[in-house]
Amino acid sequence: MKMKTIFSFIILAHFSLFAFSQQGSKVAHVLKGKVINAESNQPVSYTNIGLEGTLYGTASDEEGNFELKIPEDLESKNIFFSAVGFQNRQFPLTELFGKEFNIVKLRPQSYDVGKIDVAGQNMVLIRILRMASENIxxxxxxxxxxxxxxxxxxxxxxxxxxxxxxxxxxxxxxxxxxxxxxxxxxxxxxxxxxxxxxxxxxxxxxxxxxxxxxxxxxxxxxxxxxxxxxxxxxxxxxxxxxxxxxxxxxxxxxxxxxxxxxxxxxxxxxxxxxxxxxxxxxxxxxxxxxxxxxxxxxxxxxxxxxxxxxxxxxxxxxxxxxxxxxxxxxxxxxxxxxxxxxxxxxxxxxxxxxxxxxxxxxxxxxxxxxxxxxx
Structure with missing residues (x-):
C-alpha cells in the first residue's frame, strides 16, 4: 500500500485552481464523469484525481461526480484516481478524451491500517469515519x-x-x-x-x-x-x-x-x-x-x-x-x-x-x- 501517494493526493484538490492558473495554457479538453465502486456501483465520494508529475487535479464531489479541464501541454500525462479504501488507478488521459461522460470504477482494497505510524493511522481513521458518515x-x-x-x-x-x-x-x-x-x-x-x-x-x-x-x-x-x-x-x-x-x-x-x-x-x-x-x-x-x-x-x-x-x-x-x-x-x-x-x-x-x-x-x-x- 502506498500511503504517501494517498495522502499527497488528499492535498491535491486544494491546489487544482492554483495549478491551472500557473499553467497559462489553452484548455484542450473538459473531462466530466463519475467515480463509482466497481463492486457495488455506489459513488466514491471525494476521490482525489490528479495528473502524474504535477500538482494539477481536482476531487470528486459527494456523489462521485467530477470535472477537470485539461490544458494542451498536459494532454500526454497519465491521470490518477485515489480514495481511501480503494485500489489506486492510473492510466493515460487519452482514454477519457472524446467521451461526453466518463465512468471510472475503483476496486475496494483492504488497507493494513495497523502497520501505519500513529499520525498516518489517525489520518486514515478520520477518512474512514468521514466516509462512513458520508455514505449513511x-x-x-x-x-x-x-x-x-x-x-x-x-x-x-x-x-x-x-x-x-x-x-x-x-x-x-x-x-x-x-x-x-x-x-x-x-x-x-x-x-x-x-x-x-x-x-x-x-x-x-x-x-x-x-x-x-x-x-x-x-x-x-x-x-x-x-x-x-x-x-x-x-x-x-x-x-x-x-x-x-x-x-x-x-x-x-x-x-x-x-x-x-x-x-x-x-x-x-x-x-x-x-x-x-x-x-x-x-x-x-x-x-x-x-x-x-x-x-x-x-x-x-x-x-x-x-x-x-x-x-x-x-x-x-x-x-x-x-x-x-x-x-x-x-x-x-x-x-x-x-x-x-x-x-x-x-x-x-x-x-x-x-x-x-x-x-x-x-x-x-x-x-x-x-x-x-x-x-
Missing part, C-alpha cells in the same frame, strides 16, 4: 417507513423495583436515513406507545420511559457523535481490531473524548466518553456503536439538557453504557444501561428498544409522539 444515505433505508418495536424498561433501587415496563412502540420516520442530521431525526421521527393486552394502564411520563433518549442514541440516523465529520478532530482514535463478522471484514475503531463536548457525547455534563465503532470495509456501513460515558449529573428530563442553579432535582454520579446495532439497512437494537444517584440512593436502570419488523409499504403515518394510546 446510501447504506441505510430512506423514508417513509415504520419500525415495530418492543420496549423494556427496568429500574431498581437497592432491593426494590421502581419500574418494570414492557410496551409496544410504533415508530414512523418520514425521511429515514436519506437525510441524516439531529434536526431531521427529531422532526421526522414520530412514535406511538401502546401497552400489551391485559396490562394495567401506565402512569409514567414520556421522559420516564426514555424513548426520546433511546432514539437519540441512533447516531447513524442523526450523523452525530463520532459520525459527525466536524467533530472528528476532537477524538483520540485507535484501530482496535480488523475482525471478520458473518463473512465480512470490518474495522473496529476506538474513540475517546477526555473532555467531552455536548455535541460529541450528547450529554450536557459528561466528564468521560470512551467508545468503539464497527465499520464495514466494503461499503463503510456501520454495524454497531458501543459507548461508555461518565457524567457529573443529568437533568431528569434528559441527559442533553442543562440544570438551573435553583433546580435540586437531578441525577448525579452517572455511569452508563449504550450499544446500538444495525441490520438490514436499519437500526436493529438500542440498549442503555445506567447507574446513578438520586435522592441519595443508588439507582440502576436498563432500557432496551428492539426492532422486530420494518416496512415501507402501507405505512402508518404519525404526526405526533403519543404515549399509551391504548390498543
Amino acid at each position: 444515505r446510501y447504506n441505510y433505508g430512506a423514508g417513509p417507513f415504520n419500525l415495530h418495536c418492543d420496549l423494556s424498561v427496568l429500574q431498581s433501587r437497592e432491593d426494590s423495583v421502581l419500574k418494570d415496563v414492557n410496551a409496544k412502540v410504533l415508530v414512523y420516520d418520514k425521511n429515514g436515513y436519506s437525510t441524516p442530521s439531529p434536526e431531521n431525526a427529531f422532526r421526522s421521527r414520530k412514535y406511538k406507545v401502546t401497552k400489551p393486552a391485559g396490562k394495567e394502564d401506565y402512569t409514567f411520563s414520556s421522559a420516564q420511559l426514555g424513548i426520546d433518549e433511546l432514539l437519540n442514541l441512533d447516531w447513524v440516523r442523526s450523523a452525530s457523535g463520532i459520525l459527525n465529520p466536524a467533530l472528528l478532530n476532537d477524538y483520540t482514535l485507535k484501530l482496535v481490531s480488523q475482525p471478520q463478522i458473518d463473512g465480512k471484514e470490518y474495522w473496529e475503531i476506538g474513540f475517546i473524548q477526555n473532555k467531552p463536548t455536548l455535541e460529541g457525547s450528547g450529554d450536557f455534563y459528561a466528564t468521560l466518553l470512551d467508545g468503539s465503532i464497527f465499520i464495514n470495509k466494503e461499503d463503510y456501513s456501520v454495524k454497531s456503536i458501543a459507548v461508555k460515558v461518565q457524567s457529573a449529573k443529568n437533568n431528569t428530563q434528559g441527559r442533553g439538557l442543562g440544570i438551573s442553579k435553583s433546580n435540586a432535582d437531578f441525577y448525579s454520579n452517572l455511569n452508563y453504557v449504550f450499544i446500538v446495532s444495525y441490520e438490514n439497512l436499519l437500526v436493529k437494537k438500542i440498549a442503555l444501561s445506567k447507574q446513578y444517584i438520586y435522592n441519595n440512593k443508588e439507582v440502576a436502570e436498563n432500557s432496551v428498544l428492539t426492532v422486530n419488523r420494518a416496512h415501507a409499504n402501507n405505512v402508518t403515518v404519525l404526526n405526533s409522539r403519543n404515549y399509551f394510546a391504548g390498543e
